Amino acid sequence: MSHVSDFLRRTTAKEQPRWRPSPGSSALPTAEELAAFGRREAARLAAERRAAAQAELERAVGRCGIPRRFQGRDFDAYEARLPKQRAALTICRRYAERFAETAAAGRCLLLVGGPGTGKTHLACAVLATIIRAGHTGLFLSVSEALRGIRDAFSPRAEYTESDAFALLTAPDLLVLDEVGVAIGDAEKRTAMLFDLINARYAEQRAMILIANLTAAELERYLGERIMDRLLESGSALVPFTWGSYRRVTRDA
Numbered sequence: 001m002s003h004v005s006d007f008l009r010r011t012t013a014k015e016q017p018r019w020r021p022s023p024g025s026s027a028l029p030t031a032e033e034l035a036a037f038g039r040r041e042a043a044r045l046a047a048e049r050r051a052a053a054q055a056e057l058e059r060a061v062g063r064c065g066i067p068r069r070f071q072g073r074d075f076d077a078y079e080a081r082l083p084k085q086r087a088a089l090t091i092c093r094r095y096a097e098r099f100a101e102t103a104a105a106g107r108c109l110l111l112v113g114g115p116g117t118g119k120t121h122l123a124c125a126v127l128a129t130i131i132r133a134g135h136t137g138l139f140l141s142v143s144e145a146l147r148g149i150r151d152a153f154s155p156r157a158e159y160t161e162s163d164a165f166a167l168l169t170a171p172d173l174l175v176l177d178e179v180g181v182a183i184g185d186a187e188k189r190t191a192m193l194f195d196l197i198n199a200r201y202a203e204q205r206a207m208i209l210i211a212n213l214t215a216a217e218l219e220r221y222l223g224e225r226i227m228d229r230l231l232e233s234g235s236a237l238v239p240f241t242w243g244s245y246r247r248v249t250r251d252a
Helices: 002-010 031-061 083-097 099-105 119-132 142-153 161-169 186-202 215-222 224-230 245-251
Strands: 108-113 137-141 173-177 206-211 236-240
Touching (some): 099 206, 119 173, 137 142
Parallel strands (some): 108 236
16 A cells, blocks of 8 residues: 555654643643653554555445445434334444444344345444544445456456455445355355455455345355354344335335
């Protein structure tokens, strides 16, 4: 990530603000004032570096981490009329609000169920929340993610397979949409997806998987080994079993 490296190199001691005494204090700082100043500067630098890392992720994939259609979709805008909808909203909101703990444990969310039930809305609400909190995140369809890995094998590729995996492993949260869509060689796709999930699992990196499948269908598609990794350490599988919001809107 060259842009982040450049940013870190530019952040030299000469560029840091100097301590200045507060009004009414002595010219020389106390130990407490110096410690407080150091904490503020450390927090500022950390925030700037996280912002630079997120910008680099988005530059690398050529767009914002959240798809344009779903930008602005937040938890408050999610229509939760049924008890199961309210339960899904609560689980996703809690996942976002406790993301520091979630990320440290590498916990995942599996959002499964029919199309139009709000899975992507809630996943993007989680992603927007954690990015605003200073974490890094990325939203990709499985096809986009695997295409990035596959293209590394092209003779004209400007990056390696390791680079592709590094990009997909770097974000604190990776949201993978359209899990289970059958495109191309299913066996190769599943093997590549397993490698990606395993890479993030090894680094304890959180993931959200979105699938228009039932829990049983998702396990058949991914295989028992991948499901075991995804559901480890307190991860949650959330079924979206109600009808499509889109169809309700059209029929109204």
